[in-house]
Amino acid sequence: AQSVTQLDSQVPVFEEAPVELRCNYSSSVSVYLFWYVQYPNQGLQLLLKYLSGSTLVKSINGFEAEFNKSQTSFHLRKPSVHISDTAEYFCAVTGGFKTIFGAGTRLFVKA
């Protein structure tokens, strides 16, 4: 069985500041790891994924996440956030056929 823990339910941050959204997981099998984002009034969109290979993965809008197997973590980071990054972010783990989601972290970017 898998589980996902997102340690912060809400993260307020000022524009242009760095941010880290934390995600830890547990699984008895090999997993794929994902971050999804939900902007207001929209569905979930894939932000980035780790399937294999390099443990550092990046999105096209400046986010990155690093798979750390020893710490069972997949934290999401961005060095400088924009107002438009305000959204809810979900960490997800796929083991076998099932994808399990964390509770989500609401990122509020303030001017």
Added chain:
Amino acid sequence: EAGVTQFPSHSVIEKGQTVTLRCDPISGHDNLYWYRRVMGKEIKFLLHFVKESKQDESGMPNNRFLAERTGGTYSTLKVQPAELEDSGVYFCASSQTNSPLHFGNGTRLTVT
């Protein structure tokens, strides 16, 4: 390509009534999933179809929920009779094998 489409986007029904949610996956995606998010909590897995067959329905809350996937294309999720605790956002997702999920915009169900 068209994305995953869910209908309706919102539904408000009274306790005891029946509601049917529909999901049209991306064409060619064999895998179809239903998830539910209640009151800002985590997105919970309900069930998984591979084509028309139920691969895993371990997340279905009880027998008031019935999911079907006719001919391996679109899927419906029926709640009968609806209870207050069924309120939430129901997400559908589809994928190819070993690929990330593509989500619809969800159906917000409110049971009064």
